[in-house]
Amino acid sequence: MNPRDHLQFAFTALRGARLRSGLMLLAMAIGVAAVVVLSALGEGARRYVVGEFSSLGTHLLIVLPGRNETTGGAPPLTSETPRDLTLEDAEALKRSRHVRLVAPINVGSAAVSWGGREREAVIMGATHEIYEVRHFTMAQGRFLPPGDVRHPQPVAVLGAKLKRELFGTQSALGERIRIGDRRFRVIGVLQEQGQSLGMNTDELAIIPVMAAQSLFNVNSLFRILVEAPSRESIEPAQRHVIATLKARHDGEEDVTVITQESVLATFDRILGALTMTVAGIAAISLVVAGVLIMNVMLVAVAQRTVEIGLLKALGAPRPVILRLFLTEAALLSLLGAAIGLAVGQASTALLRQLYPALPFAAPSWAIIAAVLVALGTGLVFGVLPARRAARLDPVQALARR
Amino acid sequence: MIRLQGIERIFDVGGQQVHALRQIDLDINAGDYISIMGPSGSGKSTLLNIIGLLDRPSAGRYLFEQHDITALSDDEQAQVRRERIGFVFQFFHLVSRLTAAENIELPLILSGMPPSQRRERVAQTLKAYGLGERAHHRPEQLSGGQRQRVAIGRATIIEPGLLLADEPTGNLDRASGHEVVEILEQLNARGITLLVVTHDPELGQRARRRLRMVDGAIVEDTSRST
Structure with a gap:
């Protein structure tokens, strides 16, 4: 057949x-x-x-204070409080060819007001570097200027939504706003970007990191973002970060480094x-x-x-x-x-x-x-x-x- | 053409052994026209099934065209059926979803003949049995006589040496039955060996050689000399 x-x-x-x-x-x-x-x-x-x-840039390392480790043993008798991350730590990290940018970050919440309007907003203390690390784009004005981190100017950059809520359709550039008990001059407005890494940048106000530290009365950083120059540099950069911070923290490895790649x-x-x-x-x-x-x-x-x-x-x-x-x-x-x-x-x-x-x-x-x-x-x-x-x-x- | 020696067929029915065929010895010559008659349960159909290789004897030797058939495997026996034996059944057994032409074509398909050659053979066969007009009708659109003619066409399209008919007129009216018998006898006249099992004495009497069976044995074997 x-x-x-x-x-x-x-x-x-x-x-x-x-x-x-x-x-x-x-x-x-x-x-x-x-x-x-x-x-x-x-x-x-x-x-x-x-x-x-991937939209965040894939060569990113996130440095957090404290060691995330599950050892499964009994809790340690002598409590090991991890040391805080400081601005000095961030500056020390810059000294490697495997590190292109270092962006220290502080985060807090405070009331932002202008004229008669007031809004509770997330305040991010940052430096010029964050602009490139987080791929921000400006809708108006300019971002935080580079320069002396320790003696910052009282300037602020607003997220698109926060700007809208405070100023409506008026121009915000050059206006003086109040954040907490301090005054800042608005120098820029971010392009609408939406949610990223669990933080809505449209509702954010960004001020210099030292200004944020004194605003929230802390000496520590929330985290440090480190960008490696290339994919191959991510691992050496991670080793460099851990080694550097270990040396600065009396030989104790008390930070966690998350690479974007590993999260991904x-x-x-x-x-x-x-x-x-x-x-x-x-x-x-x-x-x-x-x-x-x-x-x-x-x-x-x-x-x-x-x-x-x-x-x-x-x-x-x-x-x-x-x-x-x-x-x-x-x-x-x-x-x-x-x-x-x-x-x-x-x-x-x-x-x-x-x-x-x-x-x-x-x-x-x-x-x-x-x-x-x-x-x-x-x-x-x-x-x-x-x-x-x-x-x-x-x-x-x-x-x- | 066919030689049966000491053929026995024993069925096991509910633990009891039933002797359907006892010590059958039979020689059939090529071109013979034989009828097998006898009461129900006398073993007529069993004998026909064994000759047609649909069933295997429990004992004895069966030579078909000088070859010992009983030693062949099922699939080898299938090949002998495919090439040498045609069947005509009381209930026609046409495939209801296929047309008359397609039913007749079936054996050629099974033999692996290419479609172009098949078409011609089928057309000739349809014409020979007066079914030209009915080629594309399904069995349920055909009369009983037409159905049996389709079945005969299917049985003979491979030009078998042996044609086995089990009560070929049992399900037909007189006129159609007569028609079918004449077709079968014409085939026999052209050299095909014809074996008919029947209840009908009138049909049985027409055969040149008549076997009568009772209780699994051949009790009478009469030949008419013509």
Whole structure:
């Protein structure tokens, strides 16, 4: 029997039982579509998060005071209060070719007022370097000027939303505002940027770091951002930061350095695993579809007993009958998978239209896996009915009318 | 053409052994026209199934065209059926989703003949059995006589040496039955070996050689010399 006749015979057999074939196609299609859509959701979330992080610049190191370590032992008897990070620490970090920029940061909250209006806002103490490290852009005016960090001018840069709330449509440049109990002159307004790293820069007021220290009456820094000149420099920079701060803190390693890459890699792993899990759960529906195919093929074999007996009487050997029924199962799986792919891709495209911010797209591994699993389950669960058909005794099969 | 020696067929029915065929010895020559008659349960159909290689004897030797058939595997026997034996059944056993032409084409498809050659053979066969107009009708759109003619077309398109008919007229009215018998006899006249199992004495009497079976044994073997 040549392959074309083989396919055609299987195809007409499927067409002969429309309802049955339709139901099986539906089951397979739902399974495959579920895998495609769910993995597209997971992949979309992953790409979104990774994209957000990448927008911050990927050569960033974040230095935090204190050592984040889970040792699992009893709490230490002598408490080791980590030393604070200071401006001197930040300045010391600059002395390496693996460090391009160092941006010390202080963060606090204070009331900002102008004229009759007052707003509670997050105040960030920073230096000129933060402009480049955080990829800020100015809407108006200029950013904090470079110069002597220890004797800062009383100037402030406002986030777009904060400016709007205080000044409305009026120009803020050159105006004197009050932050806490001090006065600052507005020299710039940031371009609208939105959320990044959990901080909304649109609602921020940025003042020189020393001014913030005296405003909040502290000597320490919230954290130090360090930018390495290249991807290769991230690791040496990290070693340099830790070594330098250890030397300055009496040989104690009491800081934590987070690299942007490690955060990114962690999120990437977590969300990648999530996508796999969701796709795996959806794949279970494919196996269910496989069981359905087996059930329906068994019914088909029972209903077509006479036909099978006839094929045997006409001289069809067992392997041919086995292959005919397996071909039917495979055709159903493949057609179902094709329909499921089309539906899944269409739904994904629809989701992209509805939520343009999230880059939904089923990863190619999920698509290939879905089709292979569909075909695999169709064949595996098709074997039992096909073998039953091939083993039928022609005399008994033909005895039925 | 066919030599049966000491053929036995024992069925195991609910732990009891039923002797369907006992010590059958039979020689059939090429071109013979044989009828097998006998009461229900006498083993007529069992004998036909064994001759047609649909069933295996429990004991004995079966030579088909000088070859010992009993030693062949199932798939080798399938090949002999595919090439040398045609079947006609009481209930026609047409595939209901296929048209008359497609039903007739089935054995050629199974033999792997290329489509271009098949088309011509099928057209000739349809014409020979007066089914030209009905080529694209499905079985349920055909009368009983037409269905049996399609079945005969299917059985003979491979030009078998042996045609086995199990109650070929059992499900037909008199006129259609007569028509079918004439077709079968014409085939026999052209050299095909014809074996008919029937209840119908009128049909049985037409054969040149008549076997009567009772309780799994051949009790009467009469030949008419013509």
